[in-house]
Every structure is written in structure tokens, then in C-alpha cells.
Amino acid sequence: MAIRDETRMLLESMNRLFEDKCTKQVVDAAETGQFATDLWTAVAETGVPLAALPESAGGADAEWSDLFAALRVAGRYAAPIPLAETMLAGWVAASAGLDVSDGPMTVGPVRAGDELTLARDGNGWRLSGTASRVPYAKAASRIVLIADGPSGEMAVALDGIAGATHTAGKNIAGEPRDTLGFDGLALPAEAAAPLSDGVSRAALYRRGALARATMMSGALERAMDMAVGYAQERQQFGRPISKFQAVQQNLAVLAGQTAAAVAASNVGIEALGGDPEREEFLIAIAKARVGEAATLAAEIAHQVHGAIGFTREYALQHATRRLWSWREEFGSDPEWAAKVGAYVCARGADALWPTLTEAA
Amino acid sequence: MATPMFRFDPMTLPPEAEALRGEVRAFIADHADAMSFSRSGFDRDFSRAMGRKGWIGMTWPKQYGGQERSALERYVLIEEMLAAGAPLSAHYISDRQSGPNILRFGTEEQKRHFLPRIVAGELTFCIGMSEPNSGSDLAGTRTRAVKVDGGYRINGTKLWTSNAHRSDYAILFCKMAQPGEEEVDRHGGATQFLLDLKSPGIEIRPVIDLLGEHHFNEIFLTDVFVPDWLLLGKEGNGWNQVTSELAFERSAPDRFLALFQMLREMVRLAGPDPDRATAAALGKLVAQLATLRSMSLSIAGMLQEGLQPNTESAVVKDLGTRYEQDIPVVARQLFPTEPELEAVETYVSMIARSTMSAPRLSIQGGTREILRGIIARGLGLR
Numbered sequence: 001m002a003i004r005d006e007t008r009m010l011l012e013s014m015n016r017l018f019e020d021k022c023t024k025q026v027v028d029a030a031e032t033g034q035f036a037t038d039l040w041t042a043v044a045e046t047g048v049p050l051a052a053l054p055e056s057a058g059g060a061d062a063e064w065s066d067l068f069a070a071l072r073v074a075g076r077y078a079a080p081i082p083l084a085e086t087m088l089a090g091w092v093a094a095s096a097g098l099d100v101s102d103g104p105m106t107v108g109p110v111r112a113g114d115e116l117t118l119a120r121d122g123n124g125w126r127l128s129g130t131a132s133r134v135p136y137a138k139a140a141s142r143i144v145l146i147a148d149g150p151s152g153e154m155a156v157a158l159d160g161i162a163g164a165t166h167t168a169g170k171n172i173a174g175e176p177r178d179t180l181g182f183d184g185l186a187l188p189a190e191a192a193a194p195l196s197d198g199v200s201r202a203a204l205y206r207r208g209a210l211a212r213a214t215m216m217s218g219a220l221e222r223a224m225d226m227a228v229g230y231a232q233e234r235q236q237f238g239r240p241i242s243k244f245q246a247v248q249q250n251l252a253v254l255a256g257q258t259a260a261a262v263a264a265s266n267v268g269i270e271a272l273g274g275d276p277e278r279e280e281f282l283i284a285i286a287k288a289r290v291g292e293a294a295t296l297a298a299e300i301a302h303q304v305h306g307a308i309g310f311t312r313e314y315a316l317q318h319a320t321r322r323l324w325s326w327r328e329e330f331g332s333d334p335e336w337a338a339k340v341g342a343y344v345c346a347r348g349a350d351a352l353w354p355t356l357t358e359a360a
Numbered sequence: 361m362a363t364p365m366f367r368f369d370p371m372t373l374p375p376e377a378e379a380l381r382g383e384v385r386a387f388i389a390d391h392a393d394a395m396s397f398s399r400s401g402f403d404r405d406f407s408r409a410m411g412r413k414g415w416i417g418m419t420w421p422k423q424y425g426g427q428e429r430s431a432l433e434r435y436v437l438i439e440e441m442l443a444a445g446a447p448l449s450a451h452y453i454s455d456r457q458s459g460p461n462i463l464r465f466g467t468e469e470q471k472r473h474f475l476p477r478i479v480a481g482e483l484t485f486c487i488g489m490s491e492p493n494s495g496s497d498l499a500g501t502r503t504r505a506v507k508v509d510g511g512y513r514i515n516g517t518k519l520w521t522s523n524a525h526r527s528d529y530a531i532l533f534c535k536m537a538q539p540g541e542e543e544v545d546r547h548g549g550a551t552q553f554l555l556d557l558k559s560p561g562i563e564i565r566p567v568i569d570l571l572g573e574h575h576f577n578e579i580f581l582t583d584v585f586v587p588d589w590l591l592l593g594k595e596g597n598g599w600n601q602v603t604s605e606l607a608f609e610r611s612a613p614d615r616f617l618a619l620f621q622m623l624r625e626m627v628r629l630a631g632p633d634p635d636r637a638t639a640a641a642l643g644k645l646v647a648q649l650a651t652l653r654s655m656s657l658s659i660a661g662m663l664q665e666g667l668q669p670n671t672e673s674a675v676v677k678d679l680g681t682r683y684e685q686d687i688p689v690v691a692r693q694l695f696p697t698e699p700e701l702e703a704v705e706t707y708v709s710m711i712a713r714s715t716m717s718a719p720r721l722s723i724q725g726g727t728r729e730i731l732r733g734i735i736a737r738g739l740g741l742r
């Protein structure tokens with residue numbers, strides 16, 4: 001299967017939109033705590049954030065693979081909006097028949113160790129526990145969480161952070177990562193419902209990991225593009241530094257890691273919606289490999305840029321600080337590599353080759 | 361974006377390729393005794409058996425004995441064979457690069473003469489590019505051909521020629537020269553010949569490699585006569601042709617599967633429930649391998665579309681050799697042992713072989729630095 005025409009068209013229009021609306025000023029301003037409302041509105045108008053949902057739930061039945069491809073573009077432009085989070089929140093909410101919102105949404109728990117519980121309280125519910133480092137929690141018009149209910153995992157939808165203890169935090173790219181605490185927050189009956197369609201905390205965690213891997217592949221494309229462009233412009237010793245073989249060799253490594261990251265994230269994307277165990281294995285491969293690439297490539301992108309790349313003024317940091325943040329979010333590359341290793345070891349040495357070559 | 365991005369579109373194998381996989385696995389099971397960890401497996405019977413299956417030159421036109429099957433089917437065949445440790449050496453170079461170059465540049469007579477024999481597993485080619493003073497810098501080739509009545513008279517020395525001692529022909533890369541001329545012009549005149557290694561004036565001497573094995577050779581050519589009909593392509597077009605031959609060489613999926621059996625052995629040693637550090641180290645290698653495989657499949661898809669993914673191939677080879685060189689490094693950390701080539705324990709001899717083989721991986725077929733130079737050119741830097 002080659003890339004579909006629809007995907008190409010979507011990518012081109014997303015590229016144009018971000019090129020136009022996601023300028024350095026917009027990314028910088030978002031870091032001061034102002035939500036990028038104009039950018040969000042423009043993206044929301046395309047319908048992309050909710051496109052995966054069924055038409056009955058306000059979506060367009062779009063292919064997840066297309067939406068993940070759009071996330072790559074968002075990563076390329078360091079888009080300071082909860083696009084992945086809104087997509088995932090809509091997916092969790094719709095699987096439980098809960099309403100989605102037109103505005104930006106977010107989702108949680110995003111960390112493996114967090115615990116949230118829902119207890120019956122008359123007709124309604126009481127929510128307790130902690131969801132840490134929830135992206136854009138304060139800006140979200142709806143927060144969709146997965147909690148342990150009396151008979152299994154359930155989705156809960158909150159209209160904002162009211163009623164939660166909110167501790168603001170940031171990742172090192174300056175993106176909001178807020179911790180929400182709930183101490184028996186009372187909720188009406190219709191705020192929570194059981195999950196369906198294979199949606200679960202584990203499924204959310206791995207799709208979150210794939211979203212970050214895909215966004216990283218975009219950020220890597222940006223870092224590479226900047227490094228290659230800069231090397232051709234910057235002159236030292238009377239010629240562009242791109243003419244020095246040491247610089248060329250470094251850029252070749254950067255390009256190889258970037259290409260590997262794009263390919264690895266595609267391995268995960270191709271697995272979406274298949275057998276859950278297989279999906280988990282292939283997404284683990286994606287997050288592990290992209291995280292490795294991010295570490296190697298960010299180092300080279302900075303090396304090629306010299307001191308200018310070490311400034312806030314110059315936009316390389318938009319890409320590299322995100323790479324260093326996202327490689328840890330929804331599980332680090334070593335964490336996911338350990339899952340890959342555990343999976344193949346559990347199946348045994350003789351199953352390794354069949355496992356790798358199993359048809360999609 | 362200003363920078364040219366390399367293309368690695370995801371590729372799903374078509375049903376006929378998956379069907380072939382089953383057939384290949386059955387064939388491998390029938391030939392289990394022939395499988396080994398040593399890459400130099402040279403086994404004419406095995407090659408003939410593959411030939412009878414139609415698995416050599418399988419993408420070539422039917423009129424020359426091929427099967428006109430797709431590059432993706434060939435990909436599956438090769439990856440299954442390499443992962444199993446099949447002895448492919450007697451036909452692999454002919455299948456991978458010599459045959460395709462004959463198909464591309466050869467005369468009708470050459471195609472009819474050589475291709476069906478390659479397809480049958482009867483004809484072994486080797487690669488006559490490197491020389492004592494010309495490795496990465498092929499333009500420095502000194503082997504020279506002088507036009508004589510009815511053919512060419514060739515003098516020079518080739519070095520590092522893998523399997524020359526068991527091959528029938530070499531595709532020889534050399535320069536055209538005037539009679540009596542000892543030094544040839546660096547540029548221009550590059551020419552390729554189909555060289556019969558049984559020709560008078562050829563002496564093949566073994567060069568023992570680091571493992572103590574006879575894998576490659578030095579070939580001395582003294583007034584060797586090559587008849588006109590064995591000129592490949594055109595006089596003076598050799599540079600183009602050798603570039604094409606190298607592209608065939610580098611786009612093959614064989615740059616990351618030579619040590620697959622060792623990775624499998626490491627999984628065996630780890631057991632079903634390894635500690636986290638062991639799982640993470642193995643998982644990292646598996647993630648690299650799965651990514652390389654997906655990139656290599658994209659390349660097969662591009663070949664099938666008739667594209668020439670030269671830069672992409674250099675990327676995969678560079679990443680693939682890095683991954684393979686890391687395997688013994690990770691192995692010795694996870695499962696330390698004193699390596700011994702002849703050890704009875706599979707793993708102990710594997711780590712010995714892989715440790716000693718590692719250096720060659722980023723030298724043969726274009727050194728790491730040369731490949732990165734090709735990638736840099738693809739980025740528009742050179």
C-alpha cells in the first residue's frame with residue numbers, strides 16, 4: 001500500500017495551514033501561558049481534531065492513519081495546541097457515548113502509575129485520585145479521563161478543571177502539563193459511562209505514545225531541515241560549513257535518524273485498529289526507535305548550528321525541546337524497548353522471525 | 361520544506377508475496393542441514409535447487425529464464441533465506457547485481473548466453489572493482505584494456521575479490537588505454553568486461569581474512585585476452601555502469617540480516633521472562649531491526665515502481681551496518697563469555713564470529729564514510 005491520495009491532500013492542506021498560522025511568534029506566545037486560540041480555531045475548522053469519530057458523533061469516519069499523518073505536520077511546526085489530546089479525548093468519549101466538545105479537549109491519565117476511581121453516589125458518581133501531567137488541562141473545554149468504575153474502566157467527561165485541585169506544570173518545551181487531583185468530586189450520572197470498542201487505559205497509553213512518536217518524527221524533520229539549511233548559509237573559513245566533510249557526515253547521520261523515525265512511526269500507524277497485542281508490539285517498536293532517533297538527531301542538529309542554536313531567539317529549540325519532552329511522555333524509549341523485549345522473549349526465540357514478518 | 365526528504369513510504373506486501381513466504385519456509389525446512397551462521401556459505405547444489413524453483417533472477421524477463429515476479433516477492437525470498445542462514449554465495453552476486461547489469465547494459469547475445477545459466481544456479485559471478493590502489497576511489501582504477509584485433513588485451517590487479525576462487529566470471533571494471541600506456545587517465549575511458557576467470561593470463565591468489573578464512577582474493581591479469589563480444593555496454597560508459605551495479609548491490613535487503621540468527625540466540629538466552637535491562641537492550645535491537653525491515657520494504661516498493669532509490673539505499677545500509685555492529689557489543693554486555701570460533705556452544709562461536717566480522721560490515725560495498733557522502737549529496741550538500 002502506498003500513501004493514499006486523500007492522505008497527501010490532507011497533509012498538503014495541513015502544511016499550508018500551519019505554515020501560515022503557526023509562526024514562531026505564536027509558538028513563543030503560547031509559552032507565556034496564552035492559549036493559541038487563533039491557531040486552534042483554524043485547525044478546528046478543518047474538522048481534523050474530531051474527524052476519526054463516527055458521523056453520528058460529529059466526526060467524519062476518517063482513517064486514523066490520516067490523522068496521525070496530520071500529527072506529524074503538527075509536530076513539524078511545534079503546534080502549541082492539544083491536537084493529539086483532542087483526537088484521543090474524542091475517541092475515548094465517543095466509545096462511551098459521552099458528548100464531545102467543539103473546543104480543545106484533553107485526556108488522561110497519561111501516566112502509567114496514576115490511579116483514578118469512580119464510585120457510585122446515588123444516581124451520580126464521585127471521582128477520586130490523581131491524573132498527573134495532563135496536557136493543556138486548564139485550556140481544555142472538556143477533560144476526558146479513564147477511571148476504574150465499580151465494574152471496570154469507564155470514561156468520565158469534565159467541563160474544565162472546576163472542582164479539581166489544579167497544579168500547573170510544564171514540560172521543558174513549555175507546554176502545559178497540569179496535575180489534577182480529585183477528592184470525591186461529585187458528578188452527575190451522565191458524566192460517566194463504560195468504555196467500548198477496545199478503548200482502555202492501555203489502549204489510550206499506547207495511542208498516546210504513538211501520537212508522541214509521530215509528532216517527534218515531524219519535529220525531527222524540522223530539526224533536519226533547519227540544520228541542512230543553516231549549514232548551506234553559514235560561512236566560515238571562506239565557505240559554507242556544508243562544504244566541510246565532518247559537517248556533511250553529521251548531517252547524513254541526522255538524515256538517516258530522521259528517515260528511521262518516520263519509518264518507525266509508520267510501523268506503529270499501520271498497526272492501528274488491528275489485534276491489540278500486535279498493535280501494542282508495533283507501537284512499542286515505534287516509540288522505542290523514534291526516541292532513540294530523537295536523542296541522536298537533536299544532538300547533531302545543535303552541533304551543526306553552533307551557538308545560534310543555543311538561543312531562545314532561534315527556532316531550533318522549538319523542535320529540540322519538544323523532542324526531549326516528548327521522548328519521555330507516554331513512556332520513554334527504554335520503557336517501550338523493554339516491552340518489545342518482553343514480548344519477543346515471552347514468545348520465545350523461534351517465534352522471533354515469524355513475529356517480525358507477520359502480515360498486517 | 362527546502363530540504364529533500366528521503367522517501368520511505370510504508371509498503372504492505374501483496375498476497376502473492378506472503379504466499380511465497382510459506383513456500384520458501386517449507387523449502388528451508390527441507391534443506392535444514394544446509395543452514396548455518398557463516399555468511400560465506402557456498403553451495404552449488406543449494407543454488408541449483410533454488411534455480412529449479414525459479415528463485416534466481418526471479419524478476420527477470422521470461423525470455424531469459426526469469427519469472428517476471430515482483431521486486432516485493434524477491435524481497436520476501438531474500439529476507440527469508442538470509443534470516444535462516446541459507447548458503448546463497450554461489451548465486452547471490454549474480455542474482456543481485458551481475459545479472460541485472462547484464463540485463464540493463466548487455467547485448468542480446470550476452471543476455472541469452474549468461475542469464476539462463478545464472479537462473480539455473482550454474483554460473484557464479486564476482487565483483488571486480490577494487491584494486492590495491494583503488495578502493496573507495498574507483499576512478500583511480502589502473503587495470504587497463506587495450507583494443508586489439510577481435511577483442512581486448514587486459515593488464516592489472518584486482519583485490520579483495522570475494523569468492524573469485526569459486527567463480528566463473530567477474531564483471532571487471534577497468535580503463536581503456538593506448539598500446540604501451542602504463543598509467544591511465546583518471547577520468548574517461550572506464551569500461552566493464554565480462555571476464556571469464558578461466559582465461560589464460562589470470563592468476564587468482566587467496567587472501568586470508570581476519571577470521572582465518574579464505575573468502576577474498578587477489579587477481580593478477582597479465583595480457584588477458586577478452587573477445588569483443590564480452591565487452592559489457594559501451595567502451596567509456598563504465599562509470600555509469602559501475603554506479604548502476606553498486607546501486608543494485610546497495611539496495612539489497614542483506615545489510616541487516618546477516619546476524620539475525622545471533623539475535624535469535626540472544627532471545628533464547630534471555631529466557632521467557634528477562635529482567636528489565638535485558639528486555640530493554642534486546643527490545644532496542646528488535647525495534648531497530650523492524651524499522652530497517654520496513655525501510656527496506658519501501659525500497660523494494662520503489663524498485664518495483666521503476667525508481668532508483670540510491671540515497672535511500674545508502675541510508676539503509678548505513679543504519680543496517682550500525683545495527684549489526686552493535687549486536688556483538690550488546691551481546692557481550694548481556695551475556696558475557698570468552699569468545700571462541702570453534703566452540704561447541706552456538707552462542708560462544710557466534711559472538712566470536714560476529715565480533716571478528718563486524719569491521720568488514722562498514723567497509724565492503726562502500727565504506728560508512730562513502731555512504732554518508734552519498735547521503736550528503738542526496739541532501740544537496742555536495
Ligand SMILES: Cc1cc2nc3c(=O)[nH]c(=O)nc-3n(C[C@H](O)[C@H](O)[C@H](O)COP(=O)(O)OP(=O)(O)OC[C@H]3O[C@@H](n4cnc5c(N)ncnc54)[C@H](O)[C@@H]3O)c2cc1C
Binds near residue numbers: 494496723730
Ligand atoms: C569482506 C570484504 C569483501 C570485499 N569484497 C569485494 C569484492 O568482492 N569485490 C570488490 O571489488 N571489492 C571488494 N571489497 C573491497 C571493498 O569494496 C573496499 O574495501 C572498499 O570499497 C574500501 O576500499 P579500501 O579498502 O581500499 O579502503 P580505502 O578506500 O583506502 O579507505 C580507507 C578509509 O579511508 C576512508 N576514506 C576513503 N576515501 C574517503 C573520502 N573521500 N572521504 C572520507 N573518508 C574516506 C574510508 O571510508 C576508510 O575509512 C571487499 C571488502 C571486504 C572488507
